[in-house]
Amino acid sequence: MSISRRVFVKTAMTLSAATAAGGLLAACAQEEQSASVERPEPEETASEVDNTPAATREPVETPEAEEAAPASDAAAAAPVLVAYYTNTGNTGRVAEVIAQEMQADTFLIECMDPYTAEDVNWRDENSRVSQEMPRRSEVDVELVSVTPPDWDSYKTVFVGCPIWWQSFSWVMNDFVRQNSFQGKTVIPFFTSSSSPLGESDTAMAAEADGGDWLPGMRFSSGASEEEIRQWLESLPL
Numbered sequence: 046m047s048i049s050r051r052v053f054v055k056t057a058m059t060l061s062a063a064t065a066a067g068g069l070l071a072a073c074a075q076e077e078q079s080a081s082v083e084r085p086e087p088e089e090t091a092s093e094v095d096n097t098p099a100a101t102r103e104p105v106e107t108p109e110a111e112e113a114a115p116a117s118d119a120a121a122a123a124p125v126l127v128a129y130y131t132n133t134g135n136t137g138r139v140a141e142v143i144a145q146e147m148q149a150d151t152f153l154i155e156c157m158d159p160y161t162a163e164d165v166n167w168r169d170e171n172s173r174v175s176q177e178m179p180r181r182s183e184v185d186v187e188l189v190s191v192t193p194p195d196w197d198s199y200k201t202v203f204v205g206c207p208i209w210w211q212s213f214s215w216v217m218n219d220f221v222r223q224n225s226f227q228g229k230t231v232i233p234f235f236t237s238s239s240s241p242l243g244e245s246d247t248a249m250a251a252e253a254d255g256g257d258w259l260p261g262m263r264f265s266s267g268a269s270e271e272e273i274r275q276w277l278e279s280l281p282l
């Protein structure tokens with residue numbers, strides 16, 4: 046069933062995850078303040094954040110109306126893009142499900158100098174990520190391509206990446222800063238082992254030139270397709 050054929054009441058999204066993960070959030074914030082370079086704690090066994098979508102969903106069109114007005118099909122009316130960076134494939138899997146459900150195009154954000162397993166070893170204080178982390182907002186990771194083809198044609202853009210040290214991966218810096226998001230609805234999404242969304246979405250939006258940035262979503266590294274579908278259905282698109 047394609048989500049794009051549904052018309053929903055536009056209801057402000059509330060992420061109950063923030064409440065559920067309050068303790069974890071506080072812990073993360075405390076961690077970030079306590080030292081310039083903190084190790085992340087991506088423990089697979091940590092209790093997952095409650096990502097249950099809070100938005101309600103009520104069909105407001107009859108099946109007849111839908112049949113008579115195929116232009117209401119969002120995917121047919123305006124192309125949707127899923128732009129994402131993934132290092133170990135988790136965010137990529139979420140991106141592919143979103144693309145399939147939204148009948149969207151995808152754009153893989155690629156580094157000119159890709160991060161190897163050694164580079165992302167956050168346990169090693171001399172690794173690339175450990176060295177970059179203290180100046181994460183200034184890191185300028187050169188990308189193979191910053192702007193997706195036909196960028197101007199997309200009015201709805203999903204932007205995804207892994208969470209690195211409790212916030213969005215700095216691989217995204219150039220993509221977010223160098224593209225104009227004016228006139229676009231932007232939906233950020235993330236994967237992490239255990240950290241909650243935190244301020245990953247608002248911090249990313251703050252770097253962007255314009256755009257209507259919806260509240261973001263954090264998925265666990267192994268999020269199920271059903272979880273992703275439910276979230277998509279809750280979006281006020």
Ligand SMILES: Cc1cc2nc3c(=O)[nH]c(=O)nc-3n(C[C@H](O)[C@H](O)[C@H](O)COP(=O)(O)O)c2cc1C
Nearest residue numbers: 085087132133134135136207210211237238239240
């Ligand atoms: C440098 C680095 C830092 C990370 N920091 C965190 C973190 O703070 N919290 C967390 O839960 N997971 C953390 N992780 C785990 C990733 O967020 C998680 O594995 C994610 O799903 C990876 O996505 P990807 O496969 O798309 O690269 C970190 C991973 C790396 C490589």
